[in-house]
Each structure stands twice: as structure tokens, then as C-alpha cells.
Amino acid sequence: MKLTPVTIGDLTLEVPIIQGGMGIGVSLSRLAGSVAKNGGMGIISCAQIGFNDPLFERAPFKANMKAIKDQYEMAKTIAGNGIVGFNIMCATFKYEKYVQRCVEVGADVIISGAGLPIHLPELVAGSKTKIAPIVSSEKAAKVLLRTWAKRYTRTADFLVIEGPEAGGHLGFKYDGIENAIANMDEEVKKIIAVAKEYGEKFQCEIPVFFAGGVYDRADIDHYLELGCAGVQMATRFVVTEECDAPSDYKQRYLNAKKEDVKIIKSPVGMPGRAIENKFTETIKTKQIPIAKCRSCLSYDHCDRKTIPYCITEMLLNSVTENPDCGLVFAGSNVFKVNEMTTVPALMKELSE
Ligand SMILES: Cc1cc2nc3c(=O)[nH]c(=O)nc-3n(C[C@H](O)[C@H](O)[C@H](O)COP(=O)(O)O)c2cc1C
Known part of the structure; x- marks a missing residue:
């Protein structure tokens, strides 16, 4: 199938590939800016985005607010007219402030998952920032779009479906992942039907992008045939020169074998x-005591007394200390990547 540009309100996504947000420190300005420059949508992860600032250890929230502006400006400088946005997880402590800050710096888009971004429309009201929820089921898509329609008389600018083969947190139960893999295509069709229904209600198109395990052009074509407008991909972008993660981290991707890819329990209460x-x-047998809380998650998402480890600490370890001693999220297809590439080469391979 031919890849065609996707219209998202007044924006045109030339190549229908979104580079998924990757925290902590994996998708920042360089990766997102480069993807946008090459026609895709570049997404900066807001998760502890200011971790490199000396201010971070003393005042993480302040450092993060500052970094949102710096990273966005740097990404836009690389991107030219390309589309750059942010990924903000709903479970983030002070989620509303993160959204407001991204709007304030002029973000083209905000993509929000790890929960349902019920209040997102009122947080971006009056701005040009486009919004997209991440959903993993027809039920979630229905609940969210119905609520947005009722409360805010609006709908999503686009939709990301994240399937069970994605890297990072998964919107499925631990014991439901295999079943979800077998049935995901059917679920995708149902979610596309929901997007169509709300598109008709609001006289607009709601383009749908599929994420999770999309590896090559054949995979992209498969999701286009199911009715998606495009895909969101993350794992493949990690092994690019432009990816913001350190080279040790990328090396773990290159070394990974099929049997190394595991489902783990995250303190967020979701599998990953x-x-x-x-x-x-x-973590199979021990709890790792929290050395320091940097308030990454809201209190209802993190019980500091009972969590098996601190998610921020372990994600930070993998990009600032040693990837063997931290959490290295990756999609199910990570074992297939075996050489470094660049963003232009990858975009060319996927879009030709
Ligand atoms: C290293 C890594 C970090 C991620 N971090 C986030 C995140 O902070 N927020 C989020 O919504 N998704 C996150 N994801 C999910 C991706 O954005 C994307 O949807 C998913 O990985 C797509 O599947 P793929 O990696 O097989 O292409 C992460 C994925 C990876 C691999």
C-alpha cells in the first residue's frame, strides 16, 4: 500500500509514522526533531524530562518544567516545519501542570496514555495543541470519546491504539497478554469503528495509529489494510544515531535475543x-528499597510503602548508570534489531 499524508486539523503529517514517546531520556529533542524533520511525528517523553539538569535532584518538578521548553525549542530547531509533540502519562504526579506547560511552549500535539486522559480537553482548551489518547481496547475508546463528547463537546484529533506487543507499560492484564495478541486485529477494527462513529458526530476524521510490534513495511501495510491511517513505532527508533539514549543502552537492544524479552511488574500497577x-x-525475589522519591507518580498510582522498586530510579539507572542495573523497556521485536541506523535511513526504509 502507498503511504499517504495524514491531515490532523491544520497539520499535515507527511509520513504517517509517529515515533512513540520513550521515557526516561530515550526520546528527547534530538530523536523527536530528527523524526519530524524526516516527515514523521516526533514525540518527546515528558517522564522526568529534566533529569540531566543539576537542579533535578533538588527540585525535579522545576527542572522538568524548564526542560519541557528547552527540549521543545531544540527539537523544533531540528524539525523545521515538522510536527513535534509530547507524551505525558496520565499517572504522572501533577499531570495537569505538565499538560499546561506543554501547551504554553506551543506543542503541536500531546499524546496521553497509561490511564485515560479524561480531563485533557479542558487543559488544552483555546490552544492549537492537538490531543490524542492512547487506548488498548474498544471499551476504553468508547468510554473516553463518549466522556469527551458529553463533557466538552469535542473529540480526539487522532487516536493511538497500543497493542500487547509494545514496549513499556501495557494496558492489559498480566495473564491476558497472549490472548490479546491473538485477538488484537479484531479489536483494532472495532476501535476504528468507534473513531468513525465519533468522527461522523463531529464532522471530522479521527485518524487512528497502531502501536506495538510494528517492525517493517509489511507490518505498516497490514495496519493500513485494517483501516489505520498510520502507525506509532518506538523500538526501532532506539537503535538510531539520533536517539537520545546513551550508546550502552542501544547496545542492550542490539544484543537482545528473543528469550531476553520479558513481561515485568511495574509499580504503576501495569505489566511492562x-x-x-x-x-x-x-525483582523476581526482592524488593529494592527506594533511595529517594522524586515524586514521579500521583499517590493513587504509587504506594511508596509497598512498591517492589521505584520506577524513576530504575529507568534513570538504565540511562545514567548502567543499563544492566536498571529498567530497559523494549517492544517484542527488539531481538530483530541488530545494527545501528539513522533516522533518515529508517524513515526511508519504512516509507519507500
Ligand atoms: C524504551 C521505551 C520507553 C517508553 N516510554 C513510554 C512512555 O514514557 N510513555 C508512553 O506512553 N509510552 C512509552 N513507551 C511505549 C512507546 O511509546 C510505543 O507506543 C511502543 O513501544 C510501540 O511499540 P514498539 O516499541 O514495538 O514499536 C515506551 C517504549 C519504549 C520501548
Whole structure:
């Protein structure tokens, strides 16, 4: 199938590929700006985005607010007219402030998952920022779009469906992942029907993008045939020169074998897909005491007394210390990547 540009309100996405947000420190300005420059949508992860600032250890929230502006401006400088936005997880502590800050700096889009972004429309009201929820089921898509229609008389500018083969947190139960893999195509068709229904209600198109395990052009074509407008991909963008993660981290991707890809328990209360290492071995039997709380998650998402480890600490370890001793999220197809590439080369390979 031919890849065609996607219209999202007044924006045109030349190549229908979104580079998924990757925290902490994996998708920042360089990766997002480069993807946008090459016609895709570049997404900066807001998760502890200011971790590199000396201010971070003392005042993480302040450092994050500052970094949102800096990272966006740097990404836009690389991107030219390309589309750059942010991924903000609903479970984030002070989620509303993060959204407002992204709007304030002029974000083209905000994509929000790890929960349902019920209040997102009122937080972006009056701005040009486009909004997209991440959903994993027809039920979630229906609940969210119905609520937005009732409360805010509006709908999503686009929709991301995240399937069970994605990297990072998964919107499925631990014991439901295999079943979800078998039935995902049917679910995708149902979610597309929901998007169509609300598109008709609001006399607009709601383009749908599929994420999770999309590896090559054949995969992209498959989702276009199901009715998607495009895809969101993350794992493949990690092994690019432009990816903001350190080279040790990328090396873990290059070394990963099929049997190294595991489903782990996250303190967020969701399963997550990651590469097996010393850290994943440790949490099988031990709780890792929290050295320092940097208030990443809202209180209803993190019970500081009972969590098996601190998610911020372990994600930070993998990009600032040693990827063997931290959490290295990756999609199910990570074992297939075996050489470094660049964003232009990858975009060319996927879009030709
Ligand atoms: C290293 C890594 C970090 C991620 N971090 C986030 C995140 O902070 N927020 C989020 O919504 N999704 C996150 N994801 C999910 C991706 O944005 C994307 O939807 C998913 O990985 C797509 O599947 P793929 O990696 O198989 O292409 C992450 C994925 C990876 C691999």
C-alpha cells in the first residue's frame, strides 16, 4: 500500500509514522526533531524530562518544567516545519501542570496514555495543541470519546491504539497478554469503528495509529489494510544515531535475543515489556528499597510503602548508570534489531 499524508486539523503529517514517546531520556529533542524533520511525528517523553539538569535532584518538578521548553525549542530547531509533540502519562504526579506547560511552549500535539486522559480537553482548551489518547481496547475508546463528547463537546484529533506487543507499560492484564495478541486485529477494527462513529458526530476524521510490534513495511501495510491511517513505532527508533539514549543502552537492544524479552511488574500497577538483566532478575525475589522519591507518580498510582522498586530510579539507572542495573523497556521485536541506523535511513526504509 502507498503511504499517504495524514491531515490532523491544520497539520499535515507527511509520513504517517509517529515515533512513540520513550521515557526516561530515550526520546528527547534530538530523536523527536530528527523524526519530524524526516516527515514523521516526533514525540518527546515528558517522564522526568529534566533529569540531566543539576537542579533535578533538588527540585525535579522545576527542572522538568524548564526542560519541557528547552527540549521543545531544540527539537523544533531540528524539525523545521515538522510536527513535534509530547507524551505525558496520565499517572504522572501533577499531570495537569505538565499538560499546561506543554501547551504554553506551543506543542503541536500531546499524546496521553497509561490511564485515560479524561480531563485533557479542558487543559488544552483555546490552544492549537492537538490531543490524542492512547487506548488498548474498544471499551476504553468508547468510554473516553463518549466522556469527551458529553463533557466538552469535542473529540480526539487522532487516536493511538497500543497493542500487547509494545514496549513499556501495557494496558492489559498480566495473564491476558497472549490472548490479546491473538485477538488484537479484531479489536483494532472495532476501535476504528468507534473513531468513525465519533468522527461522523463531529464532522471530522479521527485518524487512528497502531502501536506495538510494528517492525517493517509489511507490518505498516497490514495496519493500513485494517483501516489505520498510520502507525506509532518506538523500538526501532532506539537503535538510531539520533536517539537520545546513551550508546550502552542501544547496545542492550542490539544484543537482545528473543528469550531476553520479558513481561515485568511495574509499580504503576501495569505489566511492562523489558529486556531481562540483573535488575529484572533481582525483582523476581526482592524488593529494592527506594533511595529517594522524586515524586514521579500521583499517590493513587504509587504506594511508596509497598512498591517492589521505584520506577524513576530504575529507568534513570538504565540511562545514567548502567543499563544492566536498571529498567530497559523494549517492544517484542527488539531481538530483530541488530545494527545501528539513522533516522533518515529508517524513515526511508519504512516509507519507500
Ligand atoms: C524504551 C521505551 C520507553 C517508553 N516510554 C513510554 C512512555 O514514557 N510513555 C508512553 O506512553 N509510552 C512509552 N513507551 C511505549 C512507546 O511509546 C510505543 O507506543 C511502543 O513501544 C510501540 O511499540 P514498539 O516499541 O514495538 O514499536 C515506551 C517504549 C519504549 C520501548
